[in-house]
Structures are given as structure tokens and as C-alpha cells.
Amino acid sequence: MSEPSFEELRRELDEVVARLERGDVPLDEALALWRRGEELHRACVERLDRAELEIEELRLGDGSGRDSEPPGG
Template sequence: MTDERSFEDLQRELDELVARLERGDVALDEALSLWQRGEELYRACVERLDRAELEIEELRLGGAAGDDSARPAG
């Protein structure tokens, strides 16, 4: 999924889908479609969170690991 909306937009849509499914007022075929879309949104959210975690870790380390590997020896 290459959805470039913000994490918050993706999460909002996912929350809305979950609420619709929890109400139980959708037909089976629609529920299956909503579930599938929910899985896509969930994966997109997890991917965004993983990328953010990696970026935070890089910032926390001060980018030193990447800088050292780029420097010539000696």
C-alpha cells in the first residue's frame, strides 16, 4: 500500500472502519471488504510507526553510526 496520507488520517479511517464493524449493521460482503481495508490500513500504520521508531533511534544515536562508516580510514 502506498498511501501517503498522514498517520493520523490513516488511523482515523481505521478507527471508523472498526466502529462500523463493531456496530454489526453491515452486510457480510461489505464487512469482508471493510475488514480487508482495515488490514491494509493497519499495515500502513505499523509501517509508519516502524519508520518513525527507526528515525528516532538514529536521532538518539546522533547519526554517529552512519557517519563513521562514511569516513575514510586513516
């Protein structure tokens, strides 16, 4: 089974939040939804962090030297 995409994780998180905001779920289910929401939030943050790191590595590794100061500058 492949790892869900960021968009799929975000969509599920939005659904969890919407259900909790409606306030019509029993307490035990609300707690389970809260836990799932926390898991989804962590997964989304991890994905974004990895993407940011990858972008930074690509930007710095492009060989243009745009981020470095000129010698003597």
C-alpha cells in the first residue's frame, strides 16, 4: 500500500476537523477523531518539512552560487 499524498492527508484532516466542529459526535468518537487529527497534522507537518528541506537542497545545489557572497564583499 502506497503512502497517502499530502493532499489526501490534508483532505482527511479537514474532514476530521469538520466533524469535530459540528459537535454531533459522541465523546468517545470525538476523542478518537481528535487523536486521528493529531496524527494527520503531524504527518502533514512532516511532509511539508521534508519538501522544504528538498527545495532548499535543490536551491543550494543548483551551482548558481546565488546564495554566497562575492569574494571580498
